[in-house]
Amino acid sequence: MTTAMQVRLETTAAADHWGKNALLSFSDSEARIHATEATGGTLTAVQRAARRLDGMGVTDILLAGDNWDIESRWCFWAGYYNPNRNSTLDWGLADGAELKELEARKAASLWVREITNGSPENISPRALAESAADMLEQLAPDAVSYRIIAGDKLTEEGFAGIHTVGRGSVREPVMLQLDYNPTGNADAPVDICLVGKGITFDSGGYSIKPSAGMATMKSDMGGAAMVSGGLALAIARGLNKRIKLYLCCAENLISGSAFKLGDIIRYKNGVTAEILNTDAEGRLVLADGLIAASEENPRYILDAATLTGAAKMAVGRDFNSVLSFEDEMAQKVLAAAGAENEKAWRLPLEKFHMEQIPSGFAEIANVGIDGSPGASTAAAFLAKFVRDEGRAWVHMDLSGSYLPAPNDQWAQGAKGHGVRTIARFLMDN
Ligand code: BES
Ligand code: ZN
Ligand code: ZN
16 A cells, blocks of 8 residues: 555646646545646646645655656656655656666756755865765766865866865865776777866855855855766766766855955966956866866867856846857757757857956956956856867856745755756767
């Protein structure tokens, strides 16, 4: 005897007494989702219904009946997950490829959501790097190797950006360098490099954030989480390419040893950058990851970061932003997102944006000139650290990926929305 509530998916409207365009109707131990045009179309209706069932306090659900498919099952999980509850969902599948894929998505997505929702006291830069490395190593013990470069060792290896941003914290900054090499050939060329922003807490530094803006900044490692989760899902799907992953992890805090406005960072590739705002720290740490990635000369480089409030203002919290100099690169990510039922939108990036970050004391500054577009100038800064100033590189700004409050489709916190896009990008390119 199961105690789970059985949830059926129907394409017909609910009986009138449930109200006009009712999303849900109930009988005994059963709920029915009425997925019609009027309730938002199948996937939206399912995700809304899942959120609503969680809101009612239903903690044990079985997806029953014949109308479920892989995408509707997935949307149910996406909406049902709540970091503040420990619920159980039975997909209603005995075995097979669909179950395997759903479990792979869930494992990757859950890791991303949980580590992003975790408190910044528990998720230090090193804890983030170790968790990502452990998670990936467990998936493919024979193909994964990694090293973690920490504290002053970063300076010795020339990773000045991560060290500068992280040195104000008593918890040392780290870079994770992870190699997924399923080829069996240690000299195989690297196909794709992934780089993630792993700021485990962004206070803004001396350019301190107001409290309301700081309240969600445990999620500023969302890019690092998303590239790791994307790689995990691709590995579970059988990825047969060599990938290198770089996580740039630090806490952006205030102390007697923190970096200051006016400081200049000299990067490994010779570029100097003047700090005009310590809150524009993501680009400073990503620069190190992009330099390391570029040294491998992979076919493609993709980075993901909760980089700018400007991207969130532009596209809202339902879309990830995509920036690249090259139409073809942007298109690869947009196509991957489309194929996986995730939303992504391209924002402008042109070479002239690189002229909008001038400095009187260094080659570039870490903020754009007055009136310049924030998401584009942030990406232009990153381009300075990519081989040939941005060749075969695409940047994802995920600043809208964390919800400060729940909405009709998602619980509060991390959505994991982007994991499938990155996994598909790795599989298809
Ligand atoms: N982590 C923030 C960007 C962010 C803001 C992510 C809101 C998610 C939600 C980033 O480090 C930042 O503070 N960027 C500044 C840059 C500015 C000072 C040029 C921003 O966007 O305001
Ligand atoms: Zn910041
Ligand atoms: Zn930040």
